[in-house]
Structure formats: structure tokens, C-alpha cells
Amino acid sequence: MKLSDMALGIRPSSTLSISAEANRRKAEGIDIINFSAGEPDFNTPENIKQAAIRAINNNFTKYTPYEGIYELRTAVAEELKTDGLEYAPEDIVISNGSKHALKNALSAIIDPGDKVIVPAPYWNSYIDIINMVYGVPEVVQTRKQNLFKVTAAQLESTYDPKVKAVIINSPNNPTGMVYSEAELKEIAAFAVEKDIFVISDEIYKRLIYSRHLKHTSIASLGEEIKKRTIVIDGLSKSYSMTGWRVGYTASDRKIADVIANIQSNSTSNINSIAQAAALEALRGDKSEVTAMLKEFQHRRDFIAQRISDIPLLSSILPKGAFYMFVDVSKLLGATVRGTLLKDSRDVANVLLDSYGVAVVPSDAFGVDNYIRISYATSMRDIVEGTNRIEKFVKQNY
Ligand code: PMP
Ligand code: GLU
Numbered sequence: 001m002k003l004s005d006m007a008l009g010i011r012p013s014s015t016l017s018i019s020a021e022a023n024r025r026k027a028e029g030i031d032i033i034n035f036s037a038g039e040p041d042f043n044t045p046e047n048i049k050q051a052a053i054r055a056i057n058n059n060f061t062k063y064t065p066y067e068g069i070y071e072l073r074t075a076v077a078e079e080l081k082t083d084g085l086e087y088a089p090e091d092i093v094i095s096n097g098s099k100h101a102l103k104n105a106l107s108a109i110i111d112p113g114d115k116v117i118v119p120a121p122y123w124n125s126y127i128d129i130i131n132m133v134y135g136v137p138e139v140v141q142t143r144k145q146n147l148f149k150v151t152a153a154q155l156e157s158t159y160d161p162k163v164k165a166v167i168i169n170s171p172n173n174p175t176g177m178v179y180s181e182a183e184l185k186e187i188a189a190f191a192v193e194k195d196i197f198v199i200s201d202e203i204y205k206r207l208i209y210s211r212h213l214k215h216t217s218i219a220s221l222g223e224e225i226k227k228r229t230i231v232i233d234g235l236s237k238s239y240s241m242t243g244w245r246v247g248y249t250a251s252d253r254k255i256a257d258v259i260a261n262i263q264s265n266s267t268s269n270i271n272s273i274a275q276a277a278a279l280e281a282l283r284g285d286k287s288e289v290t291a292m293l294k295e296f297q298h299r300r301d302f303i304a305q306r307i308s309d310i311p312l313l314s315s316i317l318p319k320g321a322f323y324m325f326v327d328v329s330k331l332l333g334a335t336v337r338g339t340l341l342k343d344s345r346d347v348a349n350v351l352l353d354s355y356g357v358a359v360v361p362s363d364a365f366g367v368d369n370y371i372r373i374s375y376a377t378s379m380r381d382i383v384e385g386t387n388r389i390e391k392f393v394k395q396n397y
Helices: 014-027 046-057 070-081 097-109 125-132 152-158 181-194 223-228 253-264 272-283 287-309 344-355 379-396
Strands: 092-095 115-120 136-141 163-169 197-201 229-234 247-250 323-327 370-374
Touching (some): 014 344, 046 272, 070 247, 070 272, 092 253, 097 163, 097 197, 097 229, 097 247, 097 253, 115 152, 136 152, 163 181, 181 197, 181 223, 197 223, 223 229, 344 370, 344 379
Parallel strands (some): 115 136, 115 163, 197 229
Antiparallel strands (some): 229 247, 323 370
């Protein structure tokens, strides 16, 4: 009765587990501020919910084409045009969230033993998804002075002939950094020269806060890079639709066809009602979505100021997504409430157990000495949570 080595090697998603633990404590009546999950606190916009209700009432409740309804794939293709990307509806496959889109994409290109370069800090699930398709993650440590962005030179020195793909995530989870067009051009040149794929996770593309920065999709930088890139996106973050599970891949037709075949034999179509809702999200009124973006910006400005006011903590101002990546190295080595704080995990544990603040320690993202604070939570919680973090530092240092 032996389970597979692959399955036994998969860890539970750290972001989801820490958040589940925070919610479990909350349900027990413990006062917890949950800064762990990257999940917008807003309700899904009203027009999107109404579209779903209409879908149920109109009995739009049967199997749909497994790659998603054509209208939705068309709406996605239209939306991608705003990023300078020319895709046909046939190049789009609608999946159960972008996590599933990533799994589909990697399944389509990875043979056992193929390497995938993952710049760290990385979003935790990349590693396990690569392992699930029998690939080998090849982690590259980025540099803080380079704003945690991987350079083409670093990719070059990591490359060997087993490398099949590189994952680029901009805006980035957990750092909030955004790659410029010039940086992406160099990475694109590297990928084209080595003839490898790029998985471009753009799920936070609408959440950019600086007027001087714009989102660039690496796939928009020429035909050669476009055909090697699989764009990953989804509606969870910008439309506050985490529970609906809508994501997609956009890619060369040959890759899209393979992904569709995989999906036809695994999940089939995503929930039909969620597809109707997604269509409204993309085509309908965007006023609630615009208001959410404004609020995230306000929260980012507030939390960045609060963190910079707290002694011993430091962070680079995030330009996008909704995370602060906070350097806690100056807190290490102290003993707090009887525990020696050796690493960011110890810091996260003491924050949760003694101060009721849930954050994600950075070992989840492949680096030491940071904690990730999600500000996709209410202003009230941000005020209270940062007060508690300040209290923790001031009481113990
Ligand atoms: N990519 C990144 C970088 C993320 O932070 C997340 C977390 N939600 C996902 C993909 C997956 O999101 P979803 O499956 O909800 O679309
Ligand atoms: N991606 C979000 C995060 O990083 C949600 C949790 C998850 O999907 O892992 O917190």
C-alpha cells in the first residue's frame, strides 16, 4: 500500500495552510489579524454575482466545451489585446483558477527530469506544481539590490541543457516588484537564444500602483518570444473572485490544443456558472473593480508608511500585487517570550501565538529572513495588525 513518491513529496500550500490555521483560531474566538492569505477582502462585484444568478435561472448548468465557452475565450483574447497581445479565442483555455492553468501549462511542456528555472523569492506553489509534473525546480536567488528581479545574466549562469522553461511572475508575489520592459527584453532574448519556454504569471497585472510603471507581458515583445511563452492569468485577484476558480492560459495554438486535451481528460470544463460570471467580469461594468484598485493603493501607501515607522523592520516599497515583503533579519537572535528567534518562521510563530497576527515566513518563498504581509485585508485590520507588530518590536527590543 505504498503511495507514490511524487505525491509523498508534495507539501501542503504554505500560504493556504497558514491562512487556514489563522481562520481556525479565529473560529475558536481568538482575536487574529490575518495578513497571511493573498485574498481580497471585497465582495465579488454585484454585476458579476447577478450574471451568475441569471446563469442558474437560465439553466446554464450543463457541460460546456472543455476549454471554456467560446464567448469567454473571445473576451479573454480581447482583454489581452489591451496588453498588446494578439491571441485568437482558440489560443485560450479557461481553467480552474490560475493555479490549475499553471499545472496545465507545466504538464504540457515538461518531461520527467526537465528543469524549470524559478527565481526566488517565488510564489510557494510553483515548486510543488513542478514536482507534480515530475520536473525539477532550479531555484535562482535574486538580489535585493536588484529589487528581487532575476537578470538575464543570472539565468545564463543557471542554464544547462536540461532547462526547459523559466517562470517569470510580474507583478511579483511575494515582493510586489514589477519587471520593466527593458528587463523583460533581456530575459526574452535569453529564452529565444536557448530555445526554452517562459511561463509568465501575470495574475497581478491590473494591480500596479505607480503611475510611472506599466505592466508589460513578456509575450508582447516579439513573435519569437510569444510562441515560447505561456501567459497565466485569472480573475481571482483583480475581480475579487477567488472562490469562483477562473483562470486561463494564453499560448501558441499547438500548446493550447495540448492543454485542452489534458483538461478534457481531467477536470473537463470549469463550472459553467463561474464562466457566465467571468464573462460579465471581463465585459461588464468595471466601476467596483476600479474602486478596489484605488483602495489597494491607499492601503499600500498606509502600510508602507507604518512598516517604515517601526524600528528594525525594513521593506522595499511594493509597486504592485498586495504584499509587503518585510526584512526581519534585525529581529533574529533575540529571545522573545522564552523562544530564541532563529529565523523568519520563529518570528511568524511568535507573532501569531503572542500577538495574534498571521503572516507568512519567507522560507515558503525560498528565501530567509523576511515575512510577507498581505494587505488585501480591511483598513481596520491593517491599522490593528501593524499596531500589534509595532508592539511586538517595541516590547522585545
Ligand atoms: N499565481 C500567483 C503568483 C498567485 O499569487 C496565486 C495565488 N492566488 C496564483 C497564481 C493562483 O491563483 P488562483 O488559482 O486563485 O487563480
Ligand atoms: N496566492 C495567494 C497567496 O499567495 C492565495 C493562496 C494560494 O493560492 O496559495 O497567498
